[in-house]
Amino acid sequence: MTVEHFDVVIIGAGLTGIGAACHLKMHCPGRRALILEGRETIGGTWDLFRYPGVRSDSDMYTLGYSFRPWRQAKAIADGGAILDYVRDTARAYGVDRWIRFGHRAVRANWSAAARLWTIEATRAEATRTEATRSGERVQFSCNFLFGCSGYYNYADGYMPDYAGAGDFAGSLIHPQHWPPGLDGAGKRIIVIGSGATAVTLVPALAQTAHSVTMLQRSPSYVVSLPSEDVIANGLRKRLPAPLAHRLARWKNVLLGIYFYSEARRRPDRARARIAELAQKALGTDYDVGTHFNPRYNPWDQRLCLVPDNNLFETLRSGKAQMVTDEIDRFTEHGIRLRSGVELPADIVVSATGLRMQFLGGMELCVDGVPVDPARTMTYRGMMLSEVPNFAIAFGYINASWTLKADLTCAYVCRLLNFMKRRNYAVCMPRRDTRVIERPLLDFSSGYVRRSIDGFPRQGTRKPWQVYQNYLFDLLSIRFGLLRDGTLAFSRGAFSRAASSAAPERCDVRETHADRVEDGADKSVQGNGGRVGDAARLARPARADTAALG
Template sequence: MLSGNADHLSSQAQSGTPAEARGAGQQTAHAAGQGKAQHVDVLIVGAGLSGICAAYHLQTSCPGKTFAILEGRDAIGGTWDLFRYPGVRSDSDMYTLGFSFRPWRSEKSIADGDAILQYIRGTAREFGIEQRIRFGHRATRASWSSDTARWTVEATVGPQGTPARFTCGFLYLCSGYYDYADGYMPGWPGMERFGGRIVHPQHWPSDLVYDDKRVVVIGSGATAVTLLPEMAKRAAHVTMLQRSPTYIVARPSSDAISAWLQRRLPAGMAHRATRWKNVLLGMYFYNLSRKKPELVKQKILKGVRAQLGPDYDIDKHFTPSYKPWDQRLCLVPDSDLFESIRSGKASVATDQIASFTETGLALRSGAQLDADVIVTATGLQLKVAGGLQIEVDGVPRSPAQAFMYKGMMYSGMPNLAVAMGYVNASWTLKAELSSTYVCRLINYMDAHGYAWCAPRRADSSADQEPSLSLSSGYVQRASGILPKQGSKRPWRVHQNYLFDLMALKFGRIEDGAMAFGRAGQAAARPESTMPSAMTADSVNG
């Protein structure tokens, strides 16, 4: 059974203010570095949206379990604490990006980054989660032992990289899939010649002054679309230079239907109604895009024409070569991008870079773009499982060689789950479903006397494809490190909230693909030797 009955985290490290918790965590980490491992029932990696969500559900649905959160940075918030570029905001509505258990109260459904960060930190504070966080603890390696049915997780603490060790019965990775250390930088000829400043949004410098400057933002994704209208408020002019267009949809930053519901219904009921309204509308639009892509394409372009007028070259600058939702759509609140273009403060150029020059960019068309500041909003890099090195009974295991089980566990890796969001809806919708399933799984094992569970696939060579199906550059660049998915459940990664709701919240735990065992029973038996259908009884006798 999953029970932490020895070497629990000290009470000092589980109480006090965030600063005190950080100090206590570093003190106990120093002791751990001397050989003593700290034990918890469940270890969460990451203190962003997913990690705080996981902690809430654990302490609510598994109140007898001890847990801790390892956070590599020195603050709560994950992505929303990392990104500091001008105008950073959500690209999902906050009624679905926010937690179901703590309704979003602001009138703005498309919120700025600071508001989201405060919401995450407020949630951690309100539910007593922040005192469980070990700040500055970067998990680097995780080793599973079937003899003890435990994970040993190694971490480095603080700038000095002091070693620390933790053991846990269940490991829950909530660190997302972005590489926090570096964004994607393709590199261009002559960059060293440029006399101005080159900035990547992921590492936005606090001392950057762009007032009355000429700015070029390279890129066409969500970051570029966000930066352009915000920087145009202060810059002399901002040009978004894109190699190819992206589908862009404008919508109000405030939800009129939600406001109407809040005036007429109790707060909780209004929030649930708005949440479901947005979930269903999002699913409808996505499915319509897949079934009738040309219809959706024309509707999107019609909206752009209405914003920019009949004389603007929509075909060149706003008509992608791919179908809607082959890549993520970009959302612009209150038409701010189009308003900046109409005002003359911003413009879009569709071309490719030949080289950087002393004063800007030389384009392949022969045109020149002069700039004082160049922002390389060229995308992110993916990092699966937070870059954690994983071993199962002494054998290295790579997520790239595994299949995703129900979109949240890796085949052949016992007592390990990952929080992954949707590509066509808000991250938190799937993260919450995953957390509720982890709690169901833990409680099920306790009730039946099992120490471990492991998804096992009978034939790992059949019908495999990458777990993320987008054609976006950042996904294609990471195709070699992404786990796989199959063609049928539970190995299919559904981008559908209703399917996942039925599978994760109401579906059977023993579904023929999940094996169970006790300490001392090997959890890493080769998958190819397993029968196509298994139950706990068939595995454990």
């Protein structure tokens, strides 16, 4: 079997994978890169999700790329507009030519002797040529592997085992796989759930349905923002697009951090304010205490965003109703609740969340030994302890995903350029066994609790701690030193003995030139920042690390 070799292989051609490819194209020119995409088109989430009303739940100035201005009036954008944005970006930067569609990465093995990854991918039938039609799997090799496939299972959403579901005479569907051509006009529809998908579906379905009921076991916090950002649109009219985008992005970043911090510091005050806004939007007679008063504090789970009060207006107009109760069982004609009430339905949409899945289900191995993600620890939220030449883009859960993904991509480019300059072949975060571990995400959402035990852990101190804070990560990731005493480099292979032994004490003081080189790769600064200045202010480090290479 012929094995094609690349400098970098990116897994996934969605929002994150395309962003990673563009960063490589801009900041690592000349690198040979490949994108493996299991589906037949660009877009990831934004192509997969086809349910009515699908849209962003973050503003596009922060969900969009730092290097690609968002030029449309709507900041809370429709799914189709986001998909166009991702595809246009891929074409504009020429990275669409890097993609192998219909190639689902199923296994990646690092060889210490060869100092490279070998990736096995299954080929979809439509992509097989006559020459390869007899073989289902193909292989690629690379020096550096970059996982950009998100964190959920594309094949299956979470569908509870509903009692009596087989008795239901209507259609029971999950929004992750919306049936093409499904017509809800004139139908009685129940949407089960209280999260982002449910609050998106209800206003969209209510436009043509006979009736829509949003059935929730427990409420979520729901806040409304204008779909158009007046300040950002004003800036776009008066300033060059890149500058307007940058200012709007920073405005929204800082506002988001402020409101998140205030909600965490004063949860009772935040709860009361959110309820007050909901009451104002729904009218004084609406039972906000029952339907919009969660059991948990704000940001223990992600807040639901709705544009222009559309959910509240739909409920207030009577086009939809909210029911807070538990399901007893499905019946032939609908759903019977624990209270004894039966809700009639022709269509039931189980908007009950995602199934989280690490690396899209790809098996990761080092020298043929499978890596158990739950036994690794994340370094800077993007690399795994004791796994060489590997990074994963994992965005924020309390802000736009792309903010952290952009920082990760810039860091990977900076790391690759540094290794090339210094002739390093391998880099790897060395696990400090003294660091206490904890779950990767401190979130109480059901989809997190169901799956988080299969994900890497985080530590209780840097560089192993995940902060969910863009400003902190900006300083740490973009301006921090690469040689920080934890990330080890080698011109040869890391020995297994060194990996398992206690790290040697060695002096890693850096010269002024080294600090500038480590922390000031101006090709990946972005936002007009002066990375060199930040590097010059950094104190020389002395830390435990393996004396390798």
